[in-house]
Amino acid sequence: MKEKIIDIRDIKRHFQVGEELVQALRGVSFSVEEGEFLTIMGMSGSGKSTLLNLLGCLDTPTEGEYYLDGKPVANMTKNERAIYRNRKIGFVFQSYNLLPKTTAIQNVELPLMYNHNYSAAQRKEKSKQALISVGLEDRMMHKSQQMSGGQQQRVAIARALVNDPVMILADEATGNLDSRTSYEILTLFQELHKEGRTIIFVTHNPEIAEFSSRTIVLKDGRILEDKVNPNVKDARTVLESLPKEND
Amino acid sequence: MNLNNLISIALRALVNNKMRGFLTMLGIIIGVSSVIIMLAIGEGSKNTIANEISNMGSNMIMVQRNYNREGVSKGATSMESMKIKDYEDIARDAKYISGASPYVTASGQLIFGSNNHPIRVEGVNEDYLEIRKHEIQDGSNFREGDIKNSAKVCIIGKTVVEKLFKNDEDPIGKIIRYNNIPFQVIGVLKSKGSSTFGQDFDDVMIAPYTTVQKRIAAINYLHAIFASSISEEYSEKAIAEITEIMTLNHNIPEGKEADFIVESQKQILEQINTVINLITTLLGSIAGISLLVGGIGIMNIMYVSVTERTKEIGLRMSVGARGRDILAQFLVEAIIISLTGGLIGVLFGSGVSFIIRLASGWAVTVSPFSVILSFLFCTFTGVFFGWYPAKKAANLDPIEAIRYE
Ligand SMILES: Nc1ncnc2c1ncn2[C@@H]1O[C@H](COP(=O)(O)OP(=O)(O)O)[C@@H](O)[C@H]1O
Ligand SMILES: [Mg+2]
Numbered sequence: 240m241k242e243k244i245i246d247i248r249d250i251k252r253h254f255q256v257g258e259e260l261v262q263a264l265r266g267v268s269f270s271v272e273e274g275e276f277l278t279i280m281g282m283s284g285s286g287k288s289t290l291l292n293l294l295g296c297l298d299t300p301t302e303g304e305y306y307l308d309g310k311p312v313a314n315m316t317k318n319e320r321a322i323y324r325n326r327k328i329g330f331v332f333q334s335y336n337l338l339p340k341t342t343a344i345q346n347v348e349l350p351l352m353y354n355h356n357y358s359a360a361q362r363k364e365k366s367k368q369a370l371i372s373v374g375l376e377d378r379m380m381h382k383s384q385q386m387s388g389g390q391q392q393r394v395a396i397a398r399a400l401v402n403d404p405v406m407i408l409a410d411e412a413t414g415n416l417d418s419r420t421s422y423e424i425l426t427l428f429q430e431l432h433k434e435g436r437t438i439i440f441v442t443h444n445p446e447i448a449e450f451s452s453r454t455i456v457l458k459d460g461r462i463l464e465d466k467v468n469p470n471v472k473d474a475r476t477v478l479e480s481l482p483k484e485n486d
Numbered sequence: 487m488n489l490n491n492l493i494s495i496a497l498r499a500l501v502n503n504k505m506r507g508f509l510t511m512l513g514i515i516i517g518v519s520s521v522i523i524m525l526a527i528g529e530g531s532k533n534t535i536a537n538e539i540s541n542m543g544s545n546m547i548m549v550q551r552n553y554n555r556e557g558v559s560k561g562a563t564s565m566e567s568m569k570i571k572d573y574e575d576i577a578r579d580a581k582y583i584s585g586a587s588p589y590v591t592a593s594g595q596l597i598f599g600s601n602n603h604p605i606r607v608e609g610v611n612e613d614y615l616e617i618r619k620h621e622i623q624d625g626s627n628f629r630e631g632d633i634k635n636s637a638k639v640c641i642i643g644k645t646v647v648e649k650l651f652k653n654d655e656d657p658i659g660k661i662i663r664y665n666n667i668p669f670q671v672i673g674v675l676k677s678k679g680s681s682t683f684g685q686d687f688d689d690v691m692i693a694p695y696t697t698v699q700k701r702i703a704a705i706n707y708l709h710a711i712f713a714s715s716i717s718e719e720y721s722e723k724a725i726a727e728i729t730e731i732m733t734l735n736h737n738i739p740e741g742k743e744a745d746f747i748v749e750s751q752k753q754i755l756e757q758i759n760t761v762i763n764l765i766t767t768l769l770g771s772i773a774g775i776s777l778l779v780g781g782i783g784i785m786n787i788m789y790v791s792v793t794e795r796t797k798e799i800g801l802r803m804s805v806g807a808r809g810r811d812i813l814a815q816f817l818v819e820a821i822i823i824s825l826t827g828g829l830i831g832v833l834f835g836s837g838v839s840f841i842i843r844l845a846s847g848w849a850v851t852v853s854p855f856s857v858i859l860s861f862l863f864c865t866f867t868g869v870f871f872g873w874y875p876a877k878k879a880a881n882l883d884p885i886e887a888i889r890y891e
Contacts, residue, residue, distance in 0.1 A: 297804055297885040318808045321884075325806020336801045336888065340502040350805040352495055355488040398805065 244406060244437055245271040245294060250303035252289050263289040265460035276432045278448040279441045281457035287441045288410055294439060295330050295408045296320040325353050329399025333411035335391040337383040343370060343394045344379045350402045369397035373427060389420035396427060406437035419481055425450050425474035450474050496818040510787040511827035513780030518831025518860040519838065520773040522852055526839035528766025530850035532759060539755045541678060543619040545718055546751040547725060549711040549732060552744060566707040567736060567745050573711050575731050582724035585613035586713040588695045592703045594665040596650060603649035607664060607691045609698025617714040625658040625673035628694060636696040641673035643688035667701055669693065721750045777863055785871035788820055792875045799879050800887025813880035820872025821865060828864030832857055
């Protein structure tokens with residue numbers, strides 16, 4: 240049996256907004272095995288981002304238990320969580336979140352800057368490899384704002400990859416992109432999945448869920464359904480069937 | 487985190503915000519350069535004056551009337567209380583002096599041919615030149631008998647020569663008239679130039695005190711007595727000795743204020759230094775305030791940039807930066823800004839001091855002390871004023887920070 244990389248039990252996350260208590264997650268439990276490609280779906284406001292942030296150790300639950308690699312996250316200090324994010328997790332955001340006025344390679348280097356196990360030369364080399372693997376070998380010295388949305392998201396993915404994470408978490412990673420570029424990004428994720436990485440992909444678009452092996456649907460902070468996808472679509476095939484852009 | 491990474495993180499962040507960094511630095515540059523310039527001017531004027539005074543004779547001791555006391559107990563007696571006997575007793579009994587001279591003075595007009603020149607004549611004896619560090623260029627000092635016989639002879643400075651002898655004549659042996667009294671020029675002094683305050687050391691006429699007393703001022707008292715201690719280290723002892731002789735001669739009761747003051751050039755120098763130190767401190771404080779304003783500028787910009795860069799901080803945290811990494815980054819940024827600003831400030835301040843020196847001729851000197859002081863201050867400012875905003879940044883919650891718009 241494969242390792243349970245994520246195991247959450249009855250997770251709740253509440254936000255106090257003025258007088259009102261917003262219950263973003265009202266008790267969510269599931270586990271993820273190593274090498275899964277999981278899609279979390281749901282309408283806007285259903286708690287997807289809140290859940291993903293908790294899984295990525297960017298946030299902590301109000302209630303419930305979270306075991307990451309078998310270790311309870313509740314017992315980790317802020318610094319330990321930071322180190323976990325740095326070494327084990329790659330995060331991709333909807334709005335790319337690149338450093339402005341900074342070259343692609345420097346953006347990708349960022350996680351390794353906070354990891355003293357890498358020398359400057361190793362850092363450069365790894366970042367180059369990561370950029371090559373997302374198809375941006377000729378854009379390394381381009382600055383964030385000089386690149387298209389799709390290219391920026393690839394840089395963000397390269398940054399998420401560069402530290403060889405056990406899992407990659409993506410929050411609406413294709414949300415700002417046109418459909419062709421979205422399929423390119425999806426192709427990339429499927430390739431990463433084939434390499435054996437665990438991927439959790441948040442989206443509100445049901446079409447995208449067809450490319451993953453499992454889908455969890457959230458509604459109002461609870462799990463509505465959790466189903467395995469028997470026939471996973473291949474993003475590259477879809478991409479190639481799209482009419483060629485003539486520019 | 488490793489220091490190389492830390493520095494390159496901070497440098498990259500600074501390079502991405504050159505304008506912000508420059509504006510922050512500007513405050514420090516202005517502050518540091520003004521500290522350096524102010525202290526350089528202060529130090530420079532102190533050196534210049536010290537030089538001038540030792541030029542006038544660093545062992546010199548003066549016995550003068552106590553003007554303060556005259557303000558209280560008036561009367562001609564105290565005005566005229568300094569007598570030739572005081573001089574004679576000092577010259578005879580004081581062991582720590584190498585020379586002494588009576589001093590009487592009067593103002594008048596010098597005439598030679600069709601040229602005239604207003605002057606204050608100094609009536610002294612043959613020791614005076616040595617005491618005041620005057621040197622003879624042409625001719626000689628007073629000869630034996632000149633003093634005793636109230637000879638109508640004088641020694642003059644370069645300025646007087648230039649004013650009276652316009653045709654390049656040799657002044658030695660010539661007769662010049664002071665208030666219509668003929669004086670024979672027996673010596674010309676080597677030039678000593680003029681002081682920072684414009685006092686011309688060459689505008690002098692020196693004559694025997696007996697001549698000035700009898701033929702010019704018609705008085706039998708002295709305006710002052712000049713002496714020189716055998717060396718600078720004996721000046722205190724010499725002062726004590728002279729004071730004792732004078733106290734005895736003038737019958738000053740124990741604990742009462744005397745009608746004379748004995749002062750050395752050294753004391754005067756110290757007094758002037760006290761004043762200059764005060765002014766330097768004042769200037770330094772003003773400069774310090776601008777440095778402080780520069781520091782507050784750093785804090786201001788760092789503080790604003792924490793808010794402005796909240797998203798960046800969140801992003802760094804999301805890829806694994808710990809609170810202390812963020813803290814260190816902000817601190818290093820602040821230190822780099824203050825040190826670079828400090829360095830530019832030191833260079834700029836030294837440059838301006840040098841220009842002032844060329845333009846004014848003062849001995850304006852940049853002291854290592856002021857450089858070290860302002861450098862320490864810069865580092866301190868960087869750490870101190872960078873700390874609070876940096877701490878604030880470090881305590882941000884990653885998800886709150888990254889959602890910040
Ligand atoms: N930091 C927060 N403070 C207050 N309310 C929040 C916060 N984060 C999320 N919420 C609320 O929690 C709910 C779920 O939000 P989110 O997880 O972002 O939904 P989704 O990503 O599925 O659109 C929403 O009602 C949102 O307003
Ligand atoms: Mg969301």
